[in-house]
Amino acid sequence: MGMMMQLNPDQLDVNQYTVSLMQEAFRVGLIPVGKVETLQGGIMESLKGLILMQTRENSVSIRVEQAERLLASLLYSVDLYLMDLGSPEAAAAAIAAMTAEDLQKAADKHLRQVVKRTRVRYTQIESQRMSLPNVVYSETFQLAIPKFLKGYDPIFAAQDAGSDMDYPLAFDDLSVQGIRYLRQYLQAFEVESRFVNCFDREDVLALITWNGRKHRINYELAPVNFYELVFGNALFAMLAGKPLWKTRLTPGESEALIIRLNSLDTNAVQGLLSINAAKLVEASRQETPEALAYLAQTAEALTARILQSWEHGNLDELILYEPVPETVCDEILVPGNKLPDDVFRFVYQTLLSQSQVEDKLRVMNRYVSTLDDFEDLLAAGCFEADEYPAVFGQLGDLELGTLLGKLLQREQLNGPKQLMALLQQVSLDGPDWIMMLCRWMEQLAPERTLELGERVCRLQQTEIV
């Protein structure tokens, strides 16, 4: 007795499962050539029926593309049925045992059940989903998925998948088609949602906001996966000595964590990450092996990401912590109401009449209290070239930051270090004071320009978030 050849799963294409399985089953001798031909003929008969149904029996001729779409729809339901049998062997056995007609009937019935179950699952998930202020998140669940379920056509276009589900999952296979895609999407989201629900909503909300500030994205509009954010920071919080299900960290705690991790070697860091990630996975109330596998996959991916970040010395980029509150400064100029025109003209004339920069500064300090007036006086040419360093030098960080932010207009800083590079690109065709400010900035110490860069970053974030 010869050895039975095994089906090779690598030969199976999930998007043409039936056809590839028939080929593979024929290759290993599980089904005879006659069966392949009978099934092929049967599928064609089903396609004919489908074409006649679509043309309401008015036509036996259609465009090739339309026939392809119908054939894809027809095979999609068979693919789904065979795949859901659990194994290629079980699917091959079904092909060998069933007539094409019976296979199609079973496939159609199964597809209807899958659609029905997916609807139920969606309703359950929607009722348990944490409410968070993000448009992509809300629209995916409140608009895109109901629209897909309402418009899904299991007969003529079973392979079509909705294209509006924009909320990103931690792991998403976009090559999957039709109702399978939504089923898989909901399965994955359910795991993510159950995990996120273990945390306090206010904490999750804080994390989303901090993430927005940190990466300068609008947290209400950006497509961000909340589950990964929560998982990542819960892991950092555990490493920082916080109990399970906590995510909040202060800047000091974050810094202390980084110092502690930096004092360890790679194996120790990897070990700490793995142990704590495993604790988190174990403590999460996931019941199915698939859900646990999803969490384990997340843990593995995050551990690798954190480790890589640690090796490159930029762990601070990954840890989310409470932003430092804006400190009250002693700046004298603030954005606000401008001087009345007649007062402004008086100040302008007074400044022009002064020959010493110290006197001009005294006038400025006495009368000018808004940044807009200050900027207008700079633009009016009240100062000589050699006086500008003294003028800029008396400004505080907030004033300078605001002035620089206005100068950069829509150019967003990706980090404090980018300030000088962007200033070099500022057009010098405008008023003299702009050129003078850029020159003055170039002469500052690197630490000072970095501080100012951070200030501009914070100001820009405040405007965005």
Added chain:
Amino acid sequence: MTFLNLLTSLTMVSTESGLREIACTNDIAVIYGLQLSPEDAREIMIARETTLKDYGRIELDTSITDRIIRSICPSPYLQQREYAHTVMELHELFHYLKNELEDSVGDDELIAELTELYNTACRGDLELLKGRETERIIRRFRFGKEEEPDAKEEKESDLWG
């Protein structure tokens, strides 16, 4: 065996049976003094496949050819020497119109329309059918426009000389 081969087999399967079905139409055609030889039938089948390929269409069987033959053979304008050629031309015109009208017209309705025009406005002139009348069919089905009065008169004068 691939996804596309499966689809191609849809047209391939019917080729042999198509030849037999065309031969069967001679039972009726002979009443009108017409007949298709096995060679004619083969040419019609080859032309059919070319047309389907050129117009990017498939047929589930050869019933369109069969219906065209049965519909056109009672025509007083159809002569034996142009019988096979006329069948091939009408088949191509049928698919041209199917594409132009985006499959909005059923097979039987379109074949009846073509036969009617062939027998009346065109009086057996295929060029007229492929040109002027085809445009009229498209306009009528696509835009629901009735023929202009002068066109109608022209058609009538064509009929009565």
